Amino acid sequence: MIVSTTPTMADKTPRVVILISGRGSNMISIVNAVNEGSLPIKIAAVISNRPDAAGINFAQQAGIDTAIIDHKAFASREVFDQAMASKIDTYSPDLVILAGFMRILTTEFVEHYANRLINIHPALLPKFKGMDTHQRAIDAGETEHGASVHFVTAELDAGPVILQAKVPILSTDTAKTLAIRVLEQEHKLYPEAINKLVTNS
Numbered sequence: 664m665i666v667s668t669t670p671t672m673a674d675k676t677p678r679v680v681i682l683i684s685g686r687g688s689n690m691i692s693i694v695n696a697v698n699e700g701s702l703p704i705k706i707a708a709v710i711s712n713r714p715d716a717a718g719i720n721f722a723q724q725a726g727i728d729t730a731i732i733d734h735k736a737f738a739s740r741e742v743f744d745q746a747m748a749s750k751i752d753t754y755s756p757d758l759v760i761l762a763g764f765m766r767i768l769t770t771e772f773v774e775h776y777a778n779r780l781i782n783i784h785p786a787l788l789p790k791f792k793g794m795d796t797h798q799r800a801i802d803a804g805e806t807e808h809g810a811s812v813h814f815v816t817a818e819l820d821a822g823p824v825i826l827q828a829k830v831p832i833l834s835t836d837t838a839k840t841l842a843i844r845v846l847e848q849e850h851k852l853y854p855e856a857i858n859k860l861v862t863n864s
């Protein structure tokens with residue numbers, strides 16, 4: 664009898680930790696893709712910096728490990744980031760996924776997770792880094808807008824883009840209607856971009 668000691672694919676399933684701050688709809692789309700069998704990752708944990716993040720309840724009910732690390736309990740950004748990294752590292756993640764995580768990260772944190780830290784930004788980077796992207800795209804007279812999944816580097820919203828999704832901007836659009844159209848795309852884009860990364864496709 665031949666007994667194989669080669670690790671199976673299951674042993675190699677990439678482990679991810681997802682960081683959220685709020686409703687967590689992008690995190691939910693990733694969990695759903697995993698449960699549907701279209702995304703071969705293990706979600707090791709969902710961590711929030713806000714105790715009231717609605718997404719945490721969903722993750723708990725989905726049977727995922729969760730943690731809340733309230734940034735307000737820490738004296739500085741550096742100490743908060745160190746606490747986050749210590750917790751994240753207990754899960755040995757291959758990928759750390761920012762999904763509506765609304766904190767600026769220190770360079771030390773970003774460098775610690777170099778090439779394994781990704782974010783989704785609601786704009787077609789390099790256009791409209793930062794906040795209020797939908798209103799700014801309308802005000803600028805853009806005819807299209809969208810979302811980008813990108814690697815996180817020390818400079819805000821400036822890391823290499825992995826995948827983007829585009830939507831048209833309609834003459835009737837407000838920031839609210841445009842945000843809804845972009846978010847629909849985000850929910851497809853994030854699982855697809857993660858899949859591209861973990862399968863090297």
Ligand code: GRF
Pocket residue numbers: 683684685686687688689690762763764783784785810846849
């Ligand atoms: C999304 O629009 C995402 O692009 C941005 O923050 C929002 C988070 O939404 N980074 P949710 O918490 O995933 O619902």
